[in-house]
Amino acid sequence: MSNKIERLQINFKTLEQFQQFSGYGLQELSMLEDLESNLIDNEFQSPFYGIYLGKALIARMSLYTHKSENEEIIEINKMEVLPYYQKNGYGKELVAFAKSFNKPIKTIPRANSNEFWKKQGFTETDSEFVIWQPK
Template identity: 45%
Template structure:
């Protein structure tokens, strides 16, 4: 398989139309449409959205947010990390490396990553090297988060 190219998605109405093709479109928790609409200012605004095209069709997408250590509730000592949200691959393109390519792209920032597995996705995240966070429910925030650390990072969870 050829190398898959992850691109930063422009924040515009064309991207909204592309998002409507995804299975989870319309499900509030997983849809990035609302996030996108809130961020539409102009085509060159700082977009948290990334995707992979197959030809001219958007087939995989994710949102990736950098969280400043001031707001860190997961790592000790507090540090900057990435929060990977709403990764989705169109059903016809699943199991072909698109999801892995998005996760590998996020890992390339060399920061710890936190995500919350969706239904039936924990096996995928485990294969990507993510591990469960186990600590008291107050800190868990009911999210059941998974985390990944760059090589050499040994910080402990709070």
């Protein structure tokens, strides 16, 4: 399965699509506030990416790039798949997309997702983050 992962536009249509997730997800995974602040700031480069099935946004994540010492690190700030579509590989596809930048990736496992991240090749650190290193 290979779905097209799209950079999501920062607009009111995306805000409406994000609201479908708010009824299902945990508050710690909510990206609604992030999107709203980007709408207000009129961000040019959206940090949000998603998978659509038809016109429905079914999976999403936010990616941020940080400079650390002499390298760039990608942070998967939040990632979520609508419950009906979970366990179908959509989360794995989002992670593979982030890995395609061939830069170290860090994230904080949320909502009992430690096992998922381990399966994606992430390792624990001394902090709350798990990290993936390109080969």
